[in-house]
Amino acid sequence: MHRRHFLASLAVLPLAGAVPAFAAQIGVNTPFPALTVERINTLPAAQRQAWLDYLKRSEVAMAADQAALKAEREGMTTIPDGPKGGNGEATMPLDKPAEWYESVEARAVADNIVSFQTPAGGWGKNQPRNGPVRLKGQHYVANNMPPNQKPDDFDAPHLPGWGYVGTIDNDATITETxxxxxxFAATKVEAYRxxxxxxxxYLLNAQFPNGGWPQVWPLTGGYHxxxxxxxxxxxxxxxxxxxxxxxxxxxxxxxxxxRAKTAAAETRAIQVLLDAQVIIDGKRTLWAQQYDPLTLTPTSARNYEPPALSSSESASVLTYLMKLNAPSKDIVAAVHAGAAMLEKLKIEGMVxxxxPDGQDRLLTPKDGAGPLWSRYYDMKTLKPIFGNRSKTLHDTITDVEPERRRGYSWYNNSAASALNRYAKWKESHA
Known part of the structure; x- marks a missing residue:
């Protein structure tokens, strides 16, 4: 895998001859580059076959998922309604006493989980598991498509009616597993094991040849x-x-x-995390939230989510790396660099x-407040960057449409816990 960082083209694309809709518009967001055979064939020869095999494995799994549902519905005059959406994680607690997991309540949840597992082995997201088991012909997943989507939206489904059929988004599949x-540990019921x-x-099958994971597998196109x-x-x-x-x-x-396979999967994933740490002016900085798996180039996600350094995701990566036993020199260096950048970017005295009317959210001064971080930072200037549903990019939160200001975490303090952990961790990892 070639490690490439096209920083000049990643941050924002200038609007040639366009009149900005907002005074501070600095560019437009561009879509995720498709993962195709043609692009795979541009890789070094030694890397191509693994990626071609991966793409084929995904296509076979997708066909099997769809064929299984189609076969169930053959001859049915009425198709059952899809499962209801909601807070799935709340129905699958992982912190109960051991004896709770042999209860009738826990087994009912487990039965629901087993029944909704896709043929490929994954699960959908945002789906309560304390309801009835899946009916014959019922969709595997709840509808997670946002309302009022436009055909050119980055998160518009490439396959109508087939979204998030097997995903790791919002801890789906991870929590069910x-x-x-x-x-199983409590009941010894083999079906659960x-x-x-x-x-x-399923997760092993979904892992990219370079060690990363897509948001949705089998692959469905777009930033997923x-x-x-x-x-x-x-x-x-x-x-x-x-x-x-x-x-x-x-x-x-x-x-x-x-066990050997899953341990090896984690090792490969650690390496790709190290490879994906964005380098600016020869120095390691932070991580993006989404990458082109073929080039490890940061990419866009939804219309308003640009290729950029991401404080929240970087904090999560650092927290994970700091939990590893006997970290390598490369891991230690990555953590020190990431923590230093978060420290440099923190904002004090703002909320x-x-x-007051509850109709908007703004960044405002407040004595003693902080630290706070912007969700995204431009990879050329290290300044905060923001986006709109219309795909315009801006350098100030006040130029984001009010609906997006209210409905997205443009500023947050999630990096604070990572830096608190780092303060202790660095004492024994010089």
Missing amino acids: RFLFKV ASALRGLQ DGMTLNDNAMSSVMQLMGDAGRGEGDFAAVSAEL FAKT
């Missing part, structure tokens, strides 16, 4: 095919791979052969709060 291992093992194998750090997606999978690889506690049910 962990929950099933807990219920078998489903959990299929979940692990990108290597995804957003919302802790990749670090959560890596933690699961590591836990399974050690085979401790609930993961004693994992065979030695599968990102609702206006």
Whole structure:
């Protein structure tokens, strides 16, 4: 894998001859580059076959998922409504006493989970698991498509009616797999173990040849095919791979052969995280939330999410790396550099709060407030960068449309906990 950072083209694209809709418009967001055979064939010869095999594996899994649902619906006069959406994680607690997982309540959740597992072995997101089991012909996943989408929106589905059918977004698949291992440990019901093992194998199948993971697998096109750090997606999978690889506690049910595979998957993923740390002027900085898996170039996600350094995702990566036992010199160097950049970018004496009428959110001064970080930083200037649903990019939050100011975490303090951990960690990792 060639490590490439096209920083001049990543930050923002100038608007040639265009009249900005806002005074501070500095560019437009561009779509995720498609993962295609043609692009794979531009890689060095030694890398191509692994990626071609990966793409084929995804296509076969997608066809099998769709064929299975179609076969169930054959001859049906009425198709069951899709499952309801909602807070899925709340229905799959992972912090209950061991004896709770043998309860009727826990087993009902586990039965629901098993029934909604896709043929490929994954699960959808934002789907409560304390409801009835899946009906014949019912869709595997709840509808997660935003309303009022436009055909050219970056998150518009490439396959109508087929979104997030197997995903790691919002801890989907990761939480279901962990929950099933807990219920199996308490009940010894083989169906729960078998489903959990299929979940692990699904994640192994979904892993890119370079060690990363896409947000959705089988691949469905668009930014969902990108290597995804957003919302802790990749670090959560890596933690699961590591836990399974050690085979401790609930993961004693994992065979030695599968433990070796999951441990190796975590090792490969750590390396690609190190490779993906963005270098500016020869120095390691932070991480982006989404990457082109073929080049490790930061990319866009949704219309308003630009290729940029991401404080929240970087904090999650640093927290994960600091939990590793006996970190290598490269890991230690990556953590020191990332923490230094977060320290440099922190904002003191400001809050990102609702206006008195509750109709807006703005960055405003407040004595003693902070630290705070912008969600995104331009990779050329290291200044905050913001986006609109219309794909325009801006250098100030006041030029973002009010709906996006209210509905997105443009500023947050999630990096504070990572720096607090770092203050202790650095004492023994000079």
